[in-house]
Amino acid sequence: MAAERYVLLERRDRVAKIVINRPEKKNALNEAALAEIAMVFEDLRCDDSISVILTTGAGDDAYCAGRDLTEFGTDRQRRERHEWGSLPKPHRVAEIIRTHPKVTIAVVNGYCLGSGITFLLSHDLAIASEEKSRFGLPEVKRGFLPIPIVATMFKASIPSKFAFELVLTGRHWDAKRALAAGLINEVVPHADLQEVAWQGAKEIAVSPRITLQYCKMAARAAMEAPTISLAAEIAWLMNQEHGIVNTNAFEGIREFLEQSKRVDDSK
Numbered sequence: 001m002a003a004e005r006y007v008l009l010e011r012r013d014r015v016a017k018i019v020i021n022r023p024e025k026k027n028a029l030n031e032a033a034l035a036e037i038a039m040v041f042e043d044l045r046c047d048d049s050i051s052v053i054l055t056t057g058a059g060d061d062a063y064c065a066g067r068d069l070t071e072f073g074t075d076r077q078r079r080e081r082h083e084w085g086s087l088p089k090p091h092r093v094a095e096i097i098r099t100h101p102k103v104t105i106a107v108v109n110g111y112c113l114g115s116g117i118t119f120l121l122s123h124d125l126a127i128a129s130e131e132k133s134r135f136g137l138p139e140v141k142r143g144f145l146p147i148p149i150v151a152t153m154f155k156a157s158i159p160s161k162f163a164f165e166l167v168l169t170g171r172h173w174d175a176k177r178a179l180a181a182g183l184i185n186e187v188v189p190h191a192d193l194q195e196v197a198w199q200g201a202k203e204i205a206v207s208p209r210i211t212l213q214y215c216k217m218a219a220r221a222a223m224e225a226p227t228i229s230l231a232a233e234i235a236w237l238m239n240q241e242h243g244i245v246n247t248n249a250f251e252g253i254r255e256f257l258e259q260s261k262r263v264d265d266s267k
Contacts, residue, residue: 006033007040008058012198014051014205016044017107023059029115030068034088041096051205051212053100054197055123056107060132060190063106066114090115091148094122099220101213103204107197108133108175108184117166118149120183121156124216127197128179129190134172135183141170157223158182214242 008019018040020027029037044050057063067090097104097119106120108128112135120126120135139146146167153163162181165171175187188196204212218238225231 005036006030007036009040011050013202014049014209015054015198015201016047016050016052017054017056017198019056019058020064021058023057023061025068026062026065026111027057027059027116028065028068029090030071031088033068034090034093038088038093038096041093041100045101048209050102051207051209052103052105052201054105054107054201055097055119056109056194056197060110062110062116063108063112063133064116064119065111066116066138090118091152094118094152098122101216103201103212103216105197105201106184107193108135109190109193110134112136113138113172114146114149117183118152121152125200126184127186127188127193127200128175128184129193130175130187131190133175133178133184133187135166135174135178136170136172137166138170138172140168208246208248210246211242214238214246 006021008021010017010019018037020029020033020037022028022030022033041053044053103125104123106123106126108120108126110129110132112120112128112133114137117135117137137146137149139149150167153167154160156163158181166173173181173183175184178184179187186196186200218235221234221238222231225234
């Protein structure tokens with residue numbers, strides 16, 4: 001397992017796992033942790049040996065409890081000195097995750113609050129602990145806006161009533177509620193969470209890396225297209241490009257047809 005100060009990186013076959021490593025702070029994000037997470041994701045971007053990336057939190061209590069509030073005074077001072085634009089920000093790291101060519105899966109092993117929700121929404125898939133995962137935006141109770149999480153929430157494909165509930169109440173949801181709202185895909189017993197995540201990622205990673213990348217690109221582009229016809233056109237163009245860059249694009253179809261013919265001939 002490779003390690004930075006605030007990030008651990010583990011590899012199994014074609015799957016990598018990024019661990020936010022601040023368990024004493026419930027994996028809250030300070031500037032250094034944000035910079036390290038961004039760096040590791042960028043390093044994996046061009047790593048052809050990896051097809052799927054998992055993210056989780058160190059320890060048994062939290063995936064990510066949000067921003068480290070002890071840095072907010074420093075943030076304010078830097079904003080006054082016009083240094084705000086150069087600071088690492090959760091929504092910028094989340095955009096790196098959202099647009100990453102690898103399949104990304106959030107493995108929520110505990111509290112997922114504030115900017116943790118921003119990270120969660122940027123992943124393609126998410127799996128959560130049945131007993132320990134908790135989801136929420138407590139900012140409203142602390143007297144400040146959940147920015148830029150509001151923009152993320154209402155651009156995500158979850159019902160607006162659920163999004164308003166999180167933003168306006170500050171309540172914590174359990175895994176069952178998060179699953180109903182569409183924040184996560186699957187709920188599993190806590191003891192099995194990490195291994196189920198590894199196995200699910202391994203199952204996805206069996207597919208050709210380039211095909212996975214183009215499937216993700218086409219899906220994201222379709223989500224952002226203003227009309228269904230434009231989404232269909234974008235998907236068609238990506239399919240054409242995929243056929244050019246992946247010379248084995250039609251081998252799977254050919255193999256399936258040959259197998260079907262052998263089955264038919266044996267009847």
